[in-house]
Amino acid sequence: MLQNIIFILLLALGGGIFARKVGKIRRNIFLGKPLNRTDRKSERWSTMARVAMGQSKMVTRPVAGFFHILIYVGFVLINLEVAEIVIDGIFGTHRVFQPLLGGFYNVIIGFFEILAIGVILACVVFFWRRNIQPVARFTSPEMTGWPRLDANLILIIEVVLMSALLLMNTAEANMEGKTGYAVSNLLAPLLAGVSESGLHSIERISWWAHIVGILAFLNYLPYSKHFHIILAFPNTWYAQLEPSGQMNNMESVQKEVAMMLDPNANPYAAPADGAEAPGRFGAKDVMDLPWKSLLDAYSCTECGRCTSVCPANTTGKLLSPRKIMMDTRDRLEVVGANIDKNGSFVDDGKALLGDHITAEEIQACNTCNACVEACPVLINPVTIITELRRYQAMEASQVPSEWGLMFNNIENNGAPWQFPAADRMGWADNLEINTKNAEA
Amino acid sequence: MSAITLKIDTMAELAAKGEAPEILFWVGCAGSFDDRARKITRAVAAILHEVGMKFAVLGTEESCTGDPAKRAGNEFLFQMQAAQNIQVMNMYEVKKIVTACPHCFNTLKNEYPELGGNYEVLHHATLLQQLINEGRLKVKDGGAFKGKRITFHDSCYLGRANGIYEAPRQVLEALDADLVEMKRSKAKGLCCGAGGAQMFKEAEKGKKEVNIERIEDALETQPDVVAAACPFCMTMLTDGVKNKEKESSIKVYDIAELIAGANGLIN
DSSP states (O other): OOHHHHHHHHHHHHHHHHHHHHHHHHHHTTTSBBBOOSSSHHHHHHHHIIIIOOOOGGSEEEEHHHHHHHHHHHHHHHHHHHHHHHHHHTTTOTTTHHHHHHHHHHHHHHHHHHHHHHHHHHHHHHIIIISSSSOOGOOOGGGGHHHHHHHHHHHHHHHHHHHHHHHHHHHHHHTTTOOHHHHHHHHHHGGGOOOOHHHHHHHHHHHHHHHHHHHHHHHHGGGGGGGHHHHHHHHHHHHHHSSSTTTOOOOOHHHHHHHHOOOTTTTTOOOOTTTOOOSSOOOOSSSSSHHHHHHHHHHHHOOHHHHHOHHHHTTTOOHHHHHHHHHHHHHHHHHHHHHHSSSSSOSOOHHHHTBBOHHHHTOOOOOOHHHHHHHHOOOHHHHHHHHHHHHIIIOOOOOOOOHHHHHHHHHSSSSSSOOOOGGGGGTTTTEEEEESSSOO | EEEEEOOOBBBBHHTTOOOOOEEEEOOHHHHHHHHHHHHHHHHHHHHHHHTTEEEEHHHHHHHOOHHHHHHHOOOOHHHHHHHHHOOOOHHTOOOOOEOOOOHHHIIIISSGGGGGGGEEEEHHHHHHHHHHHTSSSGGGGGGGGEEEEEEEEOOOOTTTTTTTHHHHHHHHHTTTOOOEOOSSOOOGGOOOOOOOTTGGGGOOOSSSSSSHHHHHHHHOOOOOOEEEEEEHHHHHHHHHHHTTTTTTOOOEHHHHHHHHHTTOOOO
């Protein structure tokens, strides 16, 4: 009975702390500017089914894709067993589904055990790819310190959780009148000499380690890149459905330009009642970004596929799309902590642009969308880059001088180069061609 | 075949006669001013004339779509350009547009509708593919490029930005050439280095220029011809070939130049 109460308290505590932190992250995300992403719902559901559930973008890199799917399937299915553990813990039962499912129960748990071995194998492979023979994208400058430790901790915790599960079943396989399952039967000889009471202790300790581990891991998620296991789903659902080449329209600018071009508009007219003061053009800080970019930042698991295909990064420029996402999340966390402390955001004299992301980084972007295409969870780093560029161009007037010249040329002669508009038809002078179609 | 001097109609001239073309040929700034890109413009015009598609250009009434301004962050300038162009095109009641520039294509097709400019916009790769499929445009026995090794460089704003990968390849297939893919192609294609207004400034500090990285991809395929479908890619790739001192053995052509050249439409 005492065990049940402790279990219920732990469950409530773990769930409660997690819910509180998730609430704060949700608040942080909606510090961003409004953006409607609830249109075309059926397309959104199918995108989420294909990309998040179906892992369609993961498999473009077959090795990482295969092992990732192993962990993903293991995670989703083994959670069914966690449901049993929770019920057992609350009601003091033991393997509550066993009598209900009969022989099928053994098949399922056996399958879960095989998956657990798969997850451990995948974690070892991933650990190898990060530490022993590192894949280039895991050794970039932004992948030192916490991001690197975070990645390794996740792998280690997963191995511990899976091992606890297997150890629990292996202990049980050796008990009087009990039986193991597919993998635990094979592992049973490992605990062959252990006394009955020793087996019971191992089984209980493993059981508690597994569930407490899961609760702890759950609360680790919101502080980790591993949060993607939850946010991948909403993030793909809310992804941009328009062609990736389409940059969003700025209605505020559109209105101003329409007024400038309207000969009947009175430039001195007072703004209409209730008209909102125009906000900042573009983004200097995280709250100037559309909320989806902030969801993107929390969804990023720092895999670096974006950076590994970025033409600027691979030719040695400072820009790294992954760093753009990490910086955005870091700054948003600082802003969130500021709000927690002060009730509302108090200017800290810092901003995303300048203190985290430099002008040199955003200027190097080709807007080629290779990063967008590469992201397995449909994150769009280009939106953040272009929003920061908008601030640089329209608020700070800090663009490279050549861009300033290009702007002048477009304004004065309608072309980015200094050619007179009158020469636009020059290509058609003496246009000699051969043709079968001689009329004209 | 007969040699003629082609006279290009402007929308204004046709409107004065009470006529309208089947399609507006949006030339773009590169196609209008850049010496190399002007050849692409001439090839497109020669093809449109050959198939008897009545077309016109805006001429001096055309102005930059605003794409580089928008990508560099200057939404004001973009909106000014868009408003001006849309006003002109709506005045002429333009319905259908073809352009040889993927950046103009992307802006006209995706970003003008919200501002009141609704047109059917085609990149010339798609138009050429349609003309070939309809049998209106043929390449006799493959023409001069038959059996040549051609590798196609995907423009970001045609490919990833708008999902057009097959049209330019189908156009090249009409040449009966040996089409070879670079290791990075289609959705994984590497940028030429010009996009996002990079064309108009020096690159940031790094260890390599993007166009050199890209031309190395192309050279790996040991091509006779590097095919492009974008005037900015054309500049970057041509510079890349020169940098590798391969300009005598490897030519960079736009797909329109290849089709027009194979048919002997242009010299």
